[in-house]
Amino acid sequence: MTIRVTFRPDNFQPPVIQTPTPPNPVPGSSAAEGTGIGRVRKNNFVSAEKDKDKIAEILAELESYIGLETVKRFIKDLQAYVEIQKRRVQEKLISEPLVLHMIFRGNPGTGKTTVARLVGRLYKEMGVLPKGHVIECERADLVGEYIGHTAQKTRDQIKKALGGVLFIDEAYSLARGGEKDFGKEAIDALVKAMEDNKDNLVLILAGYRQEMDWFLQTNPGLRSRFPIHIDFPDYTLDELLSIGNLMFKTRQYELTKEAREALRNYLQALLHSHPYAGNARLVRNLVEKTVRKQAVRLFQKPSSSREELIKILPEDINTEAV
Template sequence: MTPRNTGRRTTRAVDARHAAGVIDLYERGHIDLNDALARISGVNDGTSSVTPPMDKRRIHELLRDLDDLVGLDEVKRVVREIFALVYVQRLRQEHRLKADPTVLHMIFYGNPGTGKTTVACILARMFHECGLLEKGHLVEVERADLVGEYIGHTAQKTREQIQKALGGVLFIDEAYSLARGGEKDFGREAIDCLVKAMEDHKHELIVILAGYEREMRWFLSTNPGLPSRFPIQIRFPDYGVDQLVQIAKKILASREYRMTAEAEWALRSLLQQALREPRLDPFSNARFVRNLVERAIRRQAVRLFDEARPKRDALMLIEARDWQGDEAR
């Protein structure tokens, strides 16, 4: 295959993706039929606009999803800044003012269970509603999904994950592990492949790296070109006891359970103990609470199993004794 044929095939693929995006905008009511036909017909002569209008109503709906998350005040502030900037840049384009390209690759610092993946999912959907991402899906990977076992295998695996993520967000958890093996480790190849893809697909892909703050800062120091490629860096703090109790209540409510007042105090005491306990690994925040809730629901089931016919309220109620037996972990 000659380079010329490859170029035509690539162009046709881009045109097809553009046409599909225009059709999606038409079907969702963002543009009328004449606008859709004009955008598609303009692909070949280079006059089409690939920037769809922003649906502020949908953006505000997704921001409400973000606001529903417990805590994360600083994260919410930064996300609003990002989308305010995207919106204003779009308006500047419409008024033929200079609009600098916005690099949206990000780094999320934080311990497990602090909401990093959840926020990444919301961002992917919001970028889709802004017209910046064609699909708005999230592809979550870790080292094992990117790094191969022999020469050439890593590039293949990494490119496969990148292809899956095109039109959406590639979320790499514990990204620092890609640089832990030294100069000869295949993880370095994955980093190089990723950096190249960020340039080759800069209008089709947003990359979010996530992990513990200290390890991620070390990771960035191993490659001088990485920090500038990830201009948005957001810290996800650990939750306090009050926030963890709120999370437990939300999890229970989503499954149609609720706690007695005594059960809430028992849970609060359990969480205080967990936060005081020395541990080798970082506290897992919402994951820890989710596991507590799962065990409490199982204990409630055992407690009700011996009753003749539990009533509706009893089936919904978590009591203090349902938390018993849990230890800080």
């Protein structure tokens, strides 16, 4: 059953993870032995106990992120689900496999890559993946220039990701060329890898919301293989301001009251005029250009005090295209 998570400013209830009732296991089968992703093996219990502090540290990092409230609740729900499967194994009860392949949908700069990296680390500490590293790639890393080249390039990326997460950004581009495009060869290789490495690989496909919906429609078999769909909305004005202020602070800059107002006014106007303005990448670019503009202003003086080097003034807010 598809799990759909949608980020919204209001307080939705956490998603409920639903799986069909499993058949009675056959002795010697994986269901009886508790293997596979989502089934944590018995020899992981001791190490999992030792890793509780690491899990708490990762979740604390997640909580420190601005926004992403729904994904924070979802990941905690996922942690609870895996932990209960461990307890069921300890009590010799049937433990259900949880397919963890995901679809991340949203505009650039809305946190998809950041969350993917955190998910990999968390899965490792939870005993779901042995390594938890994340291999990030896009179409150029998977699609070759001639028949057979694509399959090999894709297998190479899969091999690097074994034991962790393979994160493919703008995954919809793999299907843009139609039936004769080599991207289809990459998709076929990925599907096969998902079947062959059920215990050792999590695949996360990311991209714009509408394009990812179209991508899943081009290959009906893909949707059923990705039960977790997470929507990343653009950040709100207040969230963008918080992100900007944090970026300035970590660089040891401080905005004057007037500069804060100038930043708010600029971002507010940008949100109304640009369809993809509400993301952290745009704010980062704005912060970097503002810092450079402040540097140009101070460079005109023979010397600068510590306070001058820290302060960002309204005229430093770079309202040129970012």
